[in-house]
Amino acid sequence: MASWHDALVSSSPNAEPTPVPAHSGADPSSDVHRRHGDPHPVTTPVVETATPRPLKILVLSRGQRLYSTRRLVEATVARGHEVRVVDHTRCYVEVRNTGPAVFYEGEVLTGIDAVIPRIGSSVTEYGSAIVRQFETQGVFSATPSIALARARDKLRSLQVLARERVAIPHTLFARKSSDLDHLLDRLSGPPVVIKLLEGTQGVGVVLAETKKAAKSVLQAFEGLKADVIVQEFIKEAKGADIRVIVIGGRVVAAMRRVGAPGVFRANVHQGGTTEKVTLTQRERRLAVKAAKALGLPIAGVDILRSDRGPLVIEVNASPGLEGIEQASEVDVAGAIVQYVEEHAPRKAKRDRVGA
Numbered sequence: 001m002a003s004w005h006d007a008l009v010s011s012s013p014n015a016e017p018t019p020v021p022a023h024s025g026a027d028p029s030s031d032v033h034r035r036h037g038d039p040h041p042v043t044t045p046v047v048e049t050a051t052p053r054p055l056k057i058l059v060l061s062r063g064q065r066l067y068s069t070r071r072l073v074e075a076t077v078a079r080g081h082e083v084r085v086v087d088h089t090r091c092y093v094e095v096r097n098t099g100p101a102v103f104y105e106g107e108v109l110t111g112i113d114a115v116i117p118r119i120g121s122s123v124t125e126y127g128s129a130i131v132r133q134f135e136t137q138g139v140f141s142a143t144p145s146i147a148l149a150r151a152r153d154k155l156r157s158l159q160v161l162a163r164e165r166v167a168i169p170h171t172l173f174a175r176k177s178s179d180l181d182h183l184l185d186r187l188s189g190p191p192v193v194i195k196l197l198e199g200t201q202g203v204g205v206v207l208a209e210t211k212k213a214a215k216s217v218l219q220a221f222e223g224l225k226a227d228v229i230v231q232e233f234i235k236e237a238k239g240a241d242i243r244v245i246v247i248g249g250r251v252v253a254a255m256r257r258v259g260a261p262g263v264f265r266a267n268v269h270q271g272g273t274t275e276k277v278t279l280t281q282r283e284r285r286l287a288v289k290a291a292k293a294l295g296l297p298i299a300g301v302d303i304l305r306s307d308r309g310p311l312v313i314e315v316n317a318s319p320g321l322e323g324i325e326q327a328s329e330v331d332v333a334g335a336i337v338q339y340v341e342e343h344a345p346r347k348a349k350r351d352r353v354g355a
Helices: 067-078 121-136 145-152 154-163 177-187 211-223 281-293 322-328 332-343
Strands: 030-034 041-045 056-060 082-086 091-094 101-104 114-117 171-174 192-196 205-208 228-232 240-247 250-258 273-275 298-306 309-316
Touching: 056 067, 056 121, 067 082, 067 322, 067 332, 091 121, 101 121, 114 121, 114 332, 121 145, 145 154, 154 228, 154 281, 154 309, 171 177, 177 192, 177 211, 177 228, 192 211, 205 211, 211 228, 240 281, 240 322, 240 332, 250 281, 250 322, 250 332, 273 322, 281 298, 281 309, 322 332
Parallel strands: 056 082, 056 114
Antiparallel strands: 030 041, 091 101, 171 228, 192 205, 192 228, 240 250, 240 298, 250 273, 298 309
C-alpha cells in the first residue's frame, strides 16, 4: 500500500516552490530553468503569492510513470505539499446515511484537502463517480465531476457551447445513413468530418472526401450502433489546430499542432508535431469563454483557425501536459497546483451550467 512519502516519486521534499506563470509566451520578467534530467527549458514568470498552508493532495491517475502525473507530483512537492497518486479504478465508494467514504485497496482515504483528477476517457463514468464521492465529503476537486462528464460527451459539450454562443464548426448529429443527402446539403459538403462521440486522441475521426465515402463510414458506424457527429471540414486550417490551456479563467499556455503529412488531424498521438504559437486576443477570449461555458476550471481548448475566425472543436477536461510544456516552455503543472492552493480552502462553487 503506497504511503504519502512513497508517492513523492523522484521529487525532492526540500525543493523550493516553483513560480507559476500568469500567462503564456515570453515575458521580460520570466526566468528559464531546466527540470532535472529534462533538456526542455520551462518559462516560469515570477508571481507574487502568499505562502499557502501545506495541503494533502491526491492525484487520481492510473499510472505514476505517465508524464502528466509525474509533473503534477513534482510541482506539488516543489510547492511544499504532500501528494499521493491513487488509481481511481481501484477505488470503491461506500454510500450510507452515516457519511460517504472512499476506499483504496481496503484503506479509507481521509484527511484529503484536494484531488486532481487525471481520468481517462475509457473510465469516465467510474472516475467521475469517484471524484463525486470526494466532493460529497467536502474535498475540493480541481475538475468538478459534473464538468468532467459534461466535457467528455462531445455532443452535450457542443450543445452547451452553441447555447453560450461560442464559435464552433457547423455540426449535425445523426445515426441513419439514409439521412446522408440532407446532412451533406446542410454542411455544403463533401468533404465532411465524421466523429465518434466517444473517440479520443484523434481516434474515431474520419475525413470523408466524397459522398460515397461518407455513406460507407456512416453505414459502418450504424452497423456498430455507434453515435456520431458530422461536421463541416475547415479546409483553410490545413491540418493544424491550436491547443490552449486555460486555468482559473486565464490562458497560461498554448501550442500549435500540425498533422503528419497526408493526415488532416493535428493530434500528436496520430503523428502530429507541436510548435510555439502566438494567440490573438480573439483566440484567448474564445478559449476562456469555452472553458467557462462548460464549467471547467482547468481545460485544454482546441481551436481551428478558419476564414470566419477561430472555432472551438473540442474542450478537454484532462489535457496532457507533455506536449504543451515542451512546446510552450511553460510550467503548466505548477499553474494547476497553484490553482488548487488558491481554491482548496474554499467551499466548492455550485455548478451553474445547467446541462
